[in-house]
Amino acid sequence: MTEPEPVPGLFTLVLHTHLPWLAHHGRWPVGEEWLYQSWSASYLPLMRVLRTLAAEDRGHLLTLGVTPVVAAQLDDPYCLQGMQHWLANWQLRALEAAHLRTVADPSPASAPEALRQFGSREYAHAERELADYETLWRHGASPLLRELLDGEVIELLGGPLAHPFQPLLNPRLREFALREGLADAQQRFVHTPRGIWAPECAYAPGMEADYAAAGVGHFMVDGPSLHGDTALGRPVAGSDVVAFGRDLQVSYRVWSPKSGYPGHAAYRDFHTYDHTTGLKPARVTGRNVPSEAKAPYDPQRAEAAVDGHVADFVDTVRQRLRAESARIGRPAHVVAAFDTELFGHWWYEGPLWLERVLRALPAAGVRVGTLSDAIAAGFVGAPVELPPSSWGSGKDWQVWSGEKVADLVTLNGEVVDAALSTVDKALASDAAPTPRNFVADQILREALLTVSSDWPFMVSKDSAADYARYRAHLHAHATREIAGALASGRHEQAQRLADGWNRADGLFGALDARRLPGA
Structure with missing residues (x-):
């Protein structure tokens, strides 16, 4: 042959x-x-x-x-x-x-x-x-x-x-998500x-x-x-x-x-x-x-x-x-x-x-x-x-930024802004080094779940759109709820809320808010 x-x-x-x-x-x-x-x-x-x-x-x-x-x-x-x-x-x-x-x-x-x-x-x-x-x-x-x-x-x-x-994401959170994602792969695969x-x-x-x-x-x-x-x-x-x-x-x-x-x-x-x-x-x-x-x-x-x-x-x-x-x-x-x-x-x-x-x-x-x-x-x-x-x-951004999902684009911007400002204040400390803050970690975790590209994709394609909207708003609510308690000085309640949400959303255990790039 x-x-x-x-x-x-x-x-x-x-x-x-x-x-x-x-x-x-x-x-x-x-x-x-x-x-x-x-x-x-x-x-x-x-x-x-x-x-x-x-x-x-x-x-x-x-x-x-x-x-x-x-x-x-x-x-x-x-x-x-x-x-x-x-x-x-x-x-x-x-x-x-x-x-x-x-x-x-x-x-x-x-x-x-x-x-x-x-x-x-x-x-x-x-x-x-x-x-x-x-x-x-x-x-x-x-x-x-x-x-x-x-x-x-x-x-x-x-x-x-x-x-x-990524193109629609706040640059600070975009950088954080990418660097943490690569670090997550290194921890799991040693590559x-x-x-x-x-x-x-x-x-x-x-x-x-x-x-x-x-x-x-x-x-x-x-x-x-x-x-x-x-x-x-x-x-x-x-x-x-x-x-x-x-x-x-x-x-x-x-x-x-x-x-x-x-x-x-x-x-x-x-x-x-x-x-x-x-x-x-x-x-x-x-x-x-x-x-x-x-x-x-x-x-x-x-x-x-x-x-x-x-x-x-x-x-x-x-x-x-x-x-x-x-x-x-x-x-x-x-x-x-x-x-x-x-x-x-x-x-x-x-x-x-x-x-x-x-x-x-x-x-x-x-x-x-x-x-x-x-x-x-x-x-x-x-x-x-x-x-x-x-x-x-269309090979452009319309699926994630078009009229069908304009409300989710607005939601994402508001939630990310609230999360970043709350985490910045929570980590502003005279102590050196700054101790790890589990509540701030969970705020960023929920914010990242809110801005998952899957939710607008599912809405734009009318594929389980109700579930996608529910998930986006659920994680937005979690972010706001924890951030609101922390921002108003209710630290024990913020901790309880973070613990509760973490039982469902405990992925990325090594996520550390202290690595968030500065404003």
């Missing part, structure tokens, strides 16, 4: 792992269920894929962004226990499906025999996930990720605490990320200076931020900080707002449930087929579709590398970037596709590496001035 002709350049796969803080804030339909679904369907399989490939002596596979708020939940004892309960419940629901004799749902996928076959397979799947979880995840995600980082299997991207939309996935890929001119000051050497933007010319990383303005753009031609081949592999008729349908067990036994079947008419899921049919889409993606990458290299007159860099949750949670077959594509690309003569590999190998072009941008609708 002849070796394939190598193609010029480098391919990088970037995954962005993010969910808001969900622990202690509702269960269903939005809340902890979202965390446990993503954990079981995406994070567990992704870790298995990476460990399997690492055991084959494969390295520098992909660049993995893990936001501090996700890392906090994957290490949190309450969430770890909740996840084990969720996996066991999944197994029980699969067992129920495997033994049903009559069903209330008349759809083909929920017919008794189809559901029994599906339940048997689902039970085995849940059993494997539960065994993996109990064996490997007992101490959370950090030890597993550290092993992959130590072995140079992946590159880690970090980010600011609580995932704020300080050199690169970040900026929340929502959002950029405002001048932010590269903040990144350089914090030790960040590269970050992600969407393709249109670079006017579609994503063939090389580009230093931003007069800095040494490199922006990498997502190649939309390649990325959209997998998933776009309108199309992509997960919509194939053979794949498991995300939106169709069996109402007795809560499982998803149907395949997509067809674009306009109603849920009650969808056909039963067929794993062999789905696996054949995966192989076809692996071959298609490899061919797409090869063609794109050749075309871009010819266009710029030197070997090009192609970056495909996605939310991690696409692989498994939204697209059930996604982890299998990932495993096979990460084997197939090198076998097809494509050099695979990380963003740091790209810099080290010189895939960096001329400096560029970036416009204000994001990866949201």
Whole structure:
């Protein structure tokens, strides 16, 4: 068998792992269920894929962004226990499906025999996930990720605490959130990320200076931020900080707002449930087929579709590398970037596709590496001035600053101003050194949760908008309540309030208000 002709350049796969803080804030339909679904369907399989490939002596596979708020939940004892309960419940629901004799749902996928076959397979799947979880995840995600980082299997991207939309954030809190986020990664993984996935890929001119000051050497933007010319990383303005753009031609081949592999008729349908067990036994079947008419899921049919889409993606990458290299007159860099949750949670077959594509690309003569590999190998072009941008609708800031969320923009500004002024006064002390102030810490923690970019995104997209507004106003109330007691000299009440809110919002235990930059 002849070796394939190598193609010029480098391919990088970037995954962005993010969910808001969900622990202690509702269960269903939005809340902890979202965390446990993503954990079981995406994070567990992704870790298995990476460990399997690492055991084959494969390295520098992909660049993995893990936001501090996700890392906090994957290490949190309450969430770890909740996840084990969720996996066991999944197994029980699969067992129920495997033994049903009559069903209330008349759809083909929920017919008794189809559901029994599906339940048997689902039970085995849940059993494997539960065994993996109990064996490997007992101490959370950090030890597993550290092993992959130590072995140079992946590159880690970090980010600011609580995932704020940085361009609209007070510069003091923006700097604090970023520095604390990088420190949080160092504590968990014993690796300080050199690169970040900026929340929502959002950029405002001048932010590269903040990144350089914090030790960040590269970050992600969407393709249109670079006017579609994503063939090389580009230093931003007069800095040494490199922006990498997502190649939309390649990325959209997998998933776009309108199309992509997960919509194939053979794949498991995300939106169709069996109402007795809560499982998803149907395949997509067809674009306009109603849920009650969808056909039963067929794993062999789905696996054949995966192989076809692996071959298609490899061919797409090869063609794109050749075309871009010819266009710029030197070997090009192609970056495909996605939310991690696409692989498994939204697209059930996604982890299998990932495993096979990460084997197939090198076998097809494509050099695979990380963003740091790209810099080290010189895939960096001329400096560029970036416009204000994001990866949201319109590629501007409208999702987070438009009319639909004008009230949240105002709320965020008022809450942050109140938090910063209260913390400044609380830490103004003649004592040296200033003692740590737990109340001030909790005020900043709640303020950061208030300004999470998830809430305006969910409102703008009308996706659980009521929950998003509730969460934004809940954390705003917490910030104001604690700050009001502290500002009026009711120190004991402020302490009690901070203690109470911390029981629900105790993430980022090392957050220290004394490190807040001066006014």
